[in-house]
Amino acid sequence: MAESILKIENFTMHYMTKAGEVSAVDNVSLEIRKGESLGLVGESGCGKTSLAISIMKLLPENAVIKGGHIYFDGTDLVPLSEDEMRRFRWRRISMIFQAAMNSLNPVYRVSDQIIEAMETHFGNIDYSEAREKVANLFRLVGLDPKFMDQYPHEYSGGMRQRAVIAMALACEPDLIIADEPTTALDVIVQDNILRELKALQEKLGTTMIYISHDIAVIAEVSHRIGIMYAGKLVELADAEEIFHHPIHPYTAGLMSAFPSIIGPKRELVTIPGEPPDLLNPPSGCRFHPRCQYATEVCREKEPEFKDYGSGHMASCWNPLEG
Amino acid sequence: MSETLVRVENLCKYFPLTRGLFRRASLFVHAVDDINFTIKRGESLGLVGESGSGKTTTGKLLVRLLEPTSGRILMKVDGEEVDISTLKGESLKRFRRHVQMIFQDPYESLNPRFTVFDTVAEPLVVQGIGNVLEREERVAQMLALVGLTPPSSFLFRFPHELSGGQRQRVAIARALIIEPSFVVADEPTSMLDVSIRTGIMYLMLDLAERLGVTYLYITHDLAVARYMSSRLAVMYLGKIVEMGETEEVLQKPLHPYTRALISAVPIPDPRYKRPIPEIKGAISEPINPPPTCRFLDRCLQATKICQDSPHPPLEDKGGGHYVACYMV
């Protein structure tokens, strides 16, 4: 049983806005083991990106951590100062951002940017050694090292994404958070990159967190999957369990709403209503206004996030029979 | 009711890449290169492809946001077949009553200063249909039809007061209010959340049936195309490489690109093991492309025939299943 590398306990984070307090992440608990890949799925506004930037402590000014702990390899990241956090960022936890094109500085060569990242964290390294490393990284992510010294605008979308992945790997982190790594890419390029990420993970033993709204992508790359809705983690289980034996009605609804090109053409299910306003989230279970199984207790009390057997966690008053 | 509504013949759209102020363009992007297809009244044709395939350009050509470089687009307008590619002035405006478009971005396709009423009524205003009261009536009916009920509570909202799904419904209402016979939908659901997407998809299918609208559904998502279209056309670098009944194309793809595309689509089932897509290289831009098969440099099955011959013609391989490939 591999040890756990990231343990999030009852983590809550709000955004302070002019209109009020937005409950972006509410009482989320999860655990990831070393070498595992966790997929976080949810629609826009569900809190998955907020959770990711909370782990990295790259929070905007108006974000306030209301409580909870994020234990990374034993150390609680929540109370750390910016200086202390810098020792972890990029060196031990790195992130691939959404719209990765924006992570690359257009006025510097790609190789220089990666070398700079390495220098910041490894201190002074021999320049030729660093270049050798960059070339290796490029090969690792499927980029021809001959493109090393070009500028980001000379790269195609897929190449830029790979370059950003290379940069995230440069400091050999223990944990990589990939926020929608393939959303803007064509499907064939996406396939390539997903395969490579999986291969890389197996080869380097890196722990990965994938964040996406596309459950098909998550299904392919994750060992375990967490479903987020309106700032809460509503279900967490092994990938196969989530897909074939969902417990939470939202999970089941999400599965049924996704069209698939293989298999029989079944009816797609629409989940009525819209994701809630997090300024004023619904009382009790946040999904109850859209849930066809909602009962009185769902309106009144928040369900507990509990284990339904072999690590399959969910929070629901009326769980579905698998 | 299986008459042909739209017929596209040898349609081309080339964009010049100009270098310098006064030098004439010698490089052209062959965005759409000699495509042919037909759409029957009442059916919906799905146009799929990756970026640079030319699908969006085709859509814009069909609604005359762009003028073709060459070729013909024939549409049945008021019972007569008209070549819309050369229409101008009044006749162009009259043609616009029959063809409308639904755009991809629900946030950008609505004027932020227009109320919902202004937006949906605009086609009526521009085409000079009805007086103010009649327009109000029709807009309210349309809003109810697209699921924005009660209409009175939506009439005077601004786009920033609506959610993405609601905005897209407004866009659909706008497209359908003048009762066009043909609608081009350019990735209408790709920017929406999954749980909202299915609602919009079903709305469009429902309205197609109820109002007798014919669709050209443009998307990069094969799974969505499966649900939204009865026939499918696959585009690559400006050419149609495969076309046929949707299920036929998806379950029995013949062109190597289609096969690669299908095998690249992630499946929402962890148990399913996808085959590796049989394709090499990366997509390029069709700038002054050589006359050989467009897919040549990425095809794993290419032979000498493919290298020596021009781009293969789109041929019926049986049962309305068209493929442009020498190896089939």
Add this chain to the structure above:
Amino acid sequence: MEEKTKVITKPKVEVILEEEERKRLKEMPLWRVRLYLTWREIRNNWSLFSENKIGLVGLGIIIFYAIMAIAHPILMKWVWDPNIYDPIVGYSYDEVLQPAPPSFRHLLGTDPLGRDVLSQLMYSTRSEFALGILAAIITVTIGTTVGAVAAYFGGIIDTLLMRLADLIIMLPFVTILIVLSALFKMNLIILAIVIGILSGFGGTGIVIKSQALTIKVRAYIEAAKVSGGSNWHIIFRHIIPNLMPLSFLYMMFSVTSAIFSEAVLSFFGLLNIRMSWGLMIHTAQTAGYLLNPKTWWLIVPAGLSITLLCSAFYLVGRALDEIVNPRLRKR
């Protein structure tokens, strides 16, 4: 994948709204609804504007001067003796030496011709406002149209308009005004028109055009074209309304420019007007009292008013900038 027996639910849209407001809107005729919506927008904009201290200071100054302008005719009719206090032909018989320093009867003293300075100051305020606003309206009307047309049509129309703008910007503004005033007698209205035309076809046009370019490529413009909208429909119904916030902003800056230009011209005695702040300083100068600190009341009130009013409009413009720009970016 396992089949779940699910009921296919018809798309239902949850509606969050203020019920009473919507009910009221339903019963009103269309034009009243539009009025109501405009009023609501103004109210929202005001609450945004009032958060900005700079803007409020500027607005305060403007209101102060507006009150002065309104107060003058009232004072002339009911409080002051027109023979003494008329700003142009009055003569303060009650003072022996002209110009007389400030006293109880003449709060800002009198000018070399014996006229009450405060009265002059207040009287000029209204022409300053009139000039500023007229020039601003002309500038913005021309600038917006030029910007929208140049952006939308592009090509040779764009080139012509932009080269014209370049030409105008190249030439020094005040010098042109001086030259023009030598050619024909300029009064305030002609000055306003000249300033309006020069600014409108000049810098303002360019700035608005660049904004119009960003609007031109939006999807809703394409949607309007697909509906069958003509070019003019798109320009006047879509592009120009979306330019209005920016135009309004530039109106503020135009007022500043106009008031200042008038002051300069009047100071040189080139303007055919009977009384203005610039003219007050001109009077002081021709009588030889310009740099004399002992007769400060001849220059300071007028000069300060010019500075204050110009700054006030500029401050309001800056405050508007902060409101207008983020919203424009959002769109």
